[in-house]
Amino acid sequence: MENKKTYWKGLEQLSNDTEFVKHADKEFPSYLPIKEQRSKSEPADGLSGMSSSRRDFLKMMGFSLAAASLAACEAPVRKAIPYLNKPVEVDPGIPNYYASSFTLNGDYCGIVVKTREGRPIKIEGNRLDPITQGGVNAQVEASILSLYDKERLANPRINQSKADWKEVDEQVKADLEKIAENGGKVAIVSGSIISPSELKSIDLFKEKYENVEHITYDAATASGMLKANEESFGERMIPSMDFSKADVIVSFGADFLGTWISPIEFTKQYSKTRKLGKNKQKMSRHYQFEALMSLTGANADYREAITPSQEGVYVASLYNKIASKVGASTIRLDESVDSEYVNKAAQDLLAARGKSLVVSGSNDPSVQITVNAINSLLGNYGATLNTAVPIYNRKGDDSKMASLVKDAKAGKIAGLIIWNANPVYDFVGGDDLAAAIPNIGLTVAFNAVADETADLVKYNAPDHHYLESWNDANPRKGQYSLSQPTISPLFKTRQAGESMLKWADASYDSYYDFVRENWKDLVFPKQNKVLDYDMFWDSCLHDGVFIDAEETVNSEALAFDYNVSQVSSSLNKNYKASGGDVELITYFKMGVGTGAQANNPWLQEMPDPVTKATWDNYITMSLGQANDWGIQMKEGKTNMADITINGETYTLPVLIQPGQKKGTLGLALGYGREKAGRVADGVGFNAYKLLKLADGQVNGVITSGVSIEKSSKKYTVAQTQTHETFMNRDIVVAEATLSQYQKDNSAGRYKPKVGMTDGAVPAGDLSLWKGHDYNNHHWALVVDMNSCTGCSACTVACQVENNVSVVGRDEVINRREMHWIRIDRYYSSDASPSDQRGLEIASENPEVTFQPMMCQHCNNAPCETVCPVAATTHSSEGLNQMTYNRCIGTRYCANNCPYKVRRFNWFKYHDNKDFARTNVAQNDDLGKMVLNPDVTVRARGVMEKCSMCVQRIQLGKLQAKKEGRRPIDGEIQVACASACPADALTFGDLNDENSKIVKLMRDENEERAYHVLEYLSVKPNVWYLTKVRNKDEKLA
């Protein structure tokens, strides 16, 4: 049957549409879009006529080629993993802050850690902490980079090879048990431990194993002072000190603003006595007797350079002067000194009984006892010194440690546990210990790095970084602080205390539980306000500290009970009024300190506040001494010297230091690390190996057997400032004595005037520029040169906050350091003001001025007019802002900056193997975690400078805006001001009538506040307050 079905192509066929019929034989109907691709010129006879044949072929081929080659390239792998479940309170872009505590070998600082997206990136001071009161120092600021040190041990080790914790625990415990069976002695060696929980873990360990001794020593030792106090008061302790209550401060070589015991605390207190203002026209008077120019000496009103071998006689002479006035027994001295400053100090001290403080940095108990006797005569105990509330920052006992080394050498030690200490490097006889360690059956080190000591031991059980740990601290009687982790451990490390607990078989789930339970027993009962422990714990964790008011107020003071005449034989034996021959004095630098954090490039590159040198230690000597030995130093280029100490000769560079006692040589400890890591290894010379014991105490001074000769070798010390004096330019440094200040609060200021037809007007009033309107905010900064001690915490704080590059020693020598805030250190000169050549040479014992210098944010900014591309401009809030993206790097702005605060990226400092060793924060994957995500890492060829932490201003403004209010004064803080332990920097909004800065400027505008280079009329938004010295005119 025939199929009658008809299939239509469509309705058009059915209706026999004429248009359809016409094209019915064609494959593609006209209404299909294919027609549009046909070229008009070519016949429309199907696909062969498509114009795409050639050009499209090329296009397609080009595309395919490009696509194929692109596909061949490796697509970058971005390791960003989105949160599957977002943790509570972790919001991208919003920082979280955690109160914690910095502890390092007894150094303590209450801190607040800023974290971003789970990474700790910045440390601020904890203002709730009564000890450090929100201040920090450079070492605390920089410690955050040590967290991201990729050279930390990433896992436990047995015999230098990778192991896991189980193996370590098993083997250590087996070894310990074996030792216990044999009755061998186990020694735990640590720096000063101020954590009650850690100490408890040691106690638990001691309970488990017999014959365990915990030996504490400090690289920055105060052992002599502890011993002296034990003899004076019957208790081995250091009394808490309060410089803020002292009108007269006398220090014999104690660098209490820099490196002595608790410098942040002391700086806080000291700076309070140095503040001046409308309602405070008096300040403390500070005498310093020392050999080297320390930071503290640089801040003194009266400073006398003495040799260490004179120190005992000086202290005793001061004692005798005071004793004879108050009718106490004197110390018999073979020779006494007749020093103008000692007499004057005695007078001032007597006038300020109970309101003065005498301290000494000596490690000789006799000297410390004499100092105690002076304080006792002056009635300072109970006033500026409090024996009832001792501080625990230094607990070390040099003699015990020395006998341990002896025992280890003699094979009397069966087990040695090194608790984050590095005695091979930093203790007398470290080499002996190093030789003994391999012969000790059990050696364990908790050290985070395989350093000089830890690399020798059998078991490495690396400790967490303190920012990864739960911990606590008891820095002084009655104060308990907490540390909390701000990041989970980066490596397979374990807290030292936890290891101890494990080995002691103490049953705690975690170290957190241990600390928490410990606090429940130890701290919680000390109060009765909060009854619920969880609430108590939370509030302590929030504040970071707990203060036991009972303990701090009601403890019983100890009485000074010592017949001081007993020290005379020791003083007469060890000290001479005339000083010795060549004496070598070791000291600590503010940055690297004891060397524990030497592998931190921020600290290595931080200019020493006094010498302005980076990346090195060196022999310091006076100019007179250098001249005698034919040693010259110019622009950092110097001679080396062959220094012979007890038969050993070392060749070291020389740095000429004004103010140093002739006949003395200074050499910083903490350098010459061998196994600290790539940053510190080989930097400088290890001076610890020169130290010897004297009467059981580590003696930082070598008074005999030192000789020195000029070497033919040359050397360059990387200094950030090579010119020493301020050339008597009162346009730069304005200073006055206290009596001048009291007469005229604006004394010392240079007030330039320009003569006009109708009389002279202040130079600043004349300008070609129209000025700016600041309708909203007007940010400004006031720098008090009187409170600034020059400690340089701000420099490092700024470096952390603003991702400032580290450039390394060679580039510092090329004068290209990048710090946005620097501390200019100026010495006075004896030359007459017209003698320009003479003014370049500092006085033998100069007055020192510290002047923090950062972008002055000029209202008539010379940099802004000269930039051809308008990359640096003025904001509507008074900031001089730098647009990195727009900058083409002509450097005209830097040339035209009268303050020379602009810094240029001469090279690409990030992701550059040439800078990988030093600029770890911008080169390592791990190091980069410390970068502040709110601040651009600058590219090669652009200019940068202080932005007045514009990112913080912006954040504060946004926060306030979100809450529908104005920013509150103090809410926005620049990094430098927030770090400053001396409160020398005041930042704020000049348009906010209630702000601290407005009140300050209202008082000081016509008085101490001045602009550096005022006559240029660049009108900075940074003011300086004049430096006032509490000196008599005639002695000045």
Added chain:
Amino acid sequence: MQVTSSIREPLITNGKSYADVTEDVCSVVENPPGKLWLMGMAISIALLGIGGYALAITLWDGIGVWGLNKTVGWAWDITNFVWWVGIGHAGTLISAVLLLFRQKWRTGINRASEAMTIFAVICAAQFPIIHMGRPWIGFLWVFPLPNTYGSLWVNFNSPLLWDVFAISTYFTVSLVFWYIAMVPDFATIRDRAKSKISKFFYSALSLGWTGGAKAWQRWEAISLILAGLATPLVLSVHTIVSFDFATSVIPGWHTTIFPPYFVAGAIFSGFAMVLTLLIIARKVLGLEDYITMYHIELMNIIILVTGSIVGVAYITELFMAWYSGVAPEQYAFYNRATGPYWWAYWSMMTCNVISPQLFWFKKIRRNIIITFILSIVVNIGMWFERFVIIVTSLHRDFLPSSWAMFSATFYDVGIYLFTFGLFFTLFLLFAKFFPVINMAELKTVLKSSSEKVDK
């Protein structure tokens, strides 16, 4: 026969005819290059190679390879820039100003000195780009170009931007002026050319020059107009370059005397460079009859005058520093003379102030050897002048804490050598392939110099 006048010295010696002029100038172009030329070219290209290496490293690693630091942000880069720009001044002064003043002696030397100007400006113009931290964007961003960045515009307050306009204008006008002047001479060479290639080449360059009276009339008119345009540039370019310093706040830079002082210095150094080049060129290319002792003497007189102006400026600066009573200002000049860079200051003083005073003596003015040596001495002095102004002012300015020293590295020197290589390569190419002397103009002064020419 040579025309002799009792009061005027001839501008062309040895009684040259029109044909001689054409022959002497064109033969340089037509004959194969001489040994000396080839040697010169080899040295220039070698310099270009060494310098090119220094330049490549600088561009690759960053200007950190130079000796600059946080205190001294400019040194050899801008010194070289100002130095080359200064040298560029003589050409325009000779061809434009002297044309307007109808100084006929210019005809023998204007072509070469203008070529020198162009090449010097080319050398100079590189430094503002090379010295940038980010030259790859900087060379474009300094121009006020429309962009998609919103209202982003250049900063018209910045002297560096004025420089961009000043240098580009100067370069353009000088180039056009130089080229237009060459058109009739190109036509002459075209007409004499034998090989096809050179015929094609010079035909293109001569822009279809017919030599008709109308063409000559227009040519003269345009020359005058361009001379009029170029004359203010002689004064303005270095004035604006001096603003880079004068408008700043740095002691030693912030000086109102800079514009005239810089212009005088520029002419001073420009003439010295013209002398250096022409004393060699007249010998090598055998053009002693056209570039005569008389020319040299006149140029020496200009050097004497401008050198004295510069000397007075130096002394005025010292006086003003003292008179100002401002400590940093006084120190800046005290430091120049007695500070760590005293040698640069005294080199400058010796070369620029004392040495040109020798030209008071006619014997010295007319001594080729001494002139040649002094012309080089003057340019050494002028380099030091810029170095002194830039480096010694910057290295010790207001805050003693930032005082620093500058010392040059291989790369600083290398890039300077690079521009020398470039300059001499270009000049040698010019001397070989272009008419070194303006034949057309020279022929207009023949009448007063030679009897062979119809009066």
